[in-house]
Amino acid sequence: MPPLEPDDPRQLGAYRLTARLGQGGQGVVYLGHAGDGTKVAVKVFHAQLTADFGTLDTFAREMDAAKQVARFCTAQVLDSGTFGDRRYIVTEYVDGPPLSRVVAERGPRSGAALDRLAVATATALVALHDAGIVHRDLNPHNVLIGADGPRVIDFGISRALSGAQTMVSRAIGTPAYMAPEQLQPGELGPGADVFAWASTMAFAATGRPPFGNESIPIVFNRIAHGEPNLDGIEEPLRGLLAECFAKDPAHRPSAQDILDRLVRRTSRAP
Template sequence: MTTHAGENSDALRPEDPRELGPYRLLSRLGRGGMGTVFLGQDPGGRRVAVKVINRELAGETAFRDRFRREVNAARQVRRFCTAPVIDAELDADPLYVVTEYIEGPSLERAVAERGPLPGSDLEGLAVGVATALAAIHGAGIVHRDLKPANVLLSATGPRVIDFGIARALDAADGPTRTGQLVGTPNYLPPELLRGEPVTPASDVFSWGCVVAYAGTARAPFAGNTVPEIFYKVAHEPPKLDGLDPSLSELVGAALDKDPRKRPSVQELLARLVGHTDPNPALIAETVQASWHVPGAPPVPPPPPAAPAPPVATGPARTPAGEP
């Protein structure tokens, strides 16, 4: 389920709730396999994204248990380069989770409308998403559904959303649940297709796919049908033609079919920023300070300071009453 924050929203429908807990709902932001995302407002006037779970899912005890575990884990994720979880209803109906509202287009939309990200923007995107993964993995969870639609380009840098929640849809028989694919075919790691455990290395693979898309405007494993895409993910090398040479080798390493051969997120950051022991919190601050929203007009330089008034240079005057 993706939050399309900053993109076109739709008016509430007659069947939609107007309030959930302390949150007033303002409009619809999107809908996915897990539920509907609304733009909401808290009592203090802050805007939030409220993700309401479909009732047919919420009625399943196993799903509710998984959802509770995943949301509680997601609440431990540090805030840098992510859309943090603010609140959640995990017991009463309807189930929902509240996250920070991120103003800005998704990477998917930005690239579709404006084409590949240029050099420094692409590097900032690669660093920002890797930093978000460091925060997510630091909380002991795996994103599992990292894709361009789940990366929002905010004024303070790329922000990753919906981390960990896809796990609640998992079934014991692999990457589908009641016939529904859990994840997006072009960005799924091959080990998931093989029925192997999903680990942080799986997110590294998806990171490589996202950066390749951002830099070329196409997925590295593209096809006309889901079986064709799956075959390419599992057996063929990625198509990275046109990707910035400074990133091509690292992205290729992240897309290794064997998760044991992929770099870790810390290794991604070390190679991206040129530091052997990168600090994700400090990197997040640097990304925020240097980020320029792709496609936005450059910030004009400040106007020159007014010249200082001239300083009198005549002979010093003696105050009255003094010799």
């Protein structure tokens, strides 16, 4: 993994930073070590996002809520804090590549590997929704394939950013995996995660986003008005995904429904 750069912090709170894990539009992720040597992931957000987190009290409350999510199939939120005018969040370290890289390097998932992925990610959504959290940005980059199975990450981040209720926070989401309701003003419910889960599973099974990867306006138009490309996906998963792609979130199954049907290997509710 890349070493720290000269301007990178070496210590944040109780965590010693030793390497870079990645960098994206929201900030930089570092490999950190707690006082007992436990590895953690520390994400330091870009300064321009500070206003979108709201007050420190609001940020702390959202992080406390994220800490309550059951730990199975997620990277647990451990801590949070400030670094100058920037915020950071500390999560469990998952030693594994994102689903996006796995598919790019090894090809689409199938058989037992796809089954495990679908069940694990649906289980993570059940845990999130039971804790009252909507992820808002589930996509192949936010699913890590660890040694002990798939883990969903970055759920606390989406919740914290959404708390500001600004146009920036409304725009949270990766375009090809956003639900129709994310393209309009208004509150988001668990159904948005169900739609994103279906898009992520379709990508895992085929190697392509179900609404294409052309320009953002074209993809958004397809999400709002078109049908997903599910060619090459076998039943019963195909039928379940089709139901998750309902334009009206009220017509989509819940995460618990999805998990139950995956375990029973049926595409339809009883």
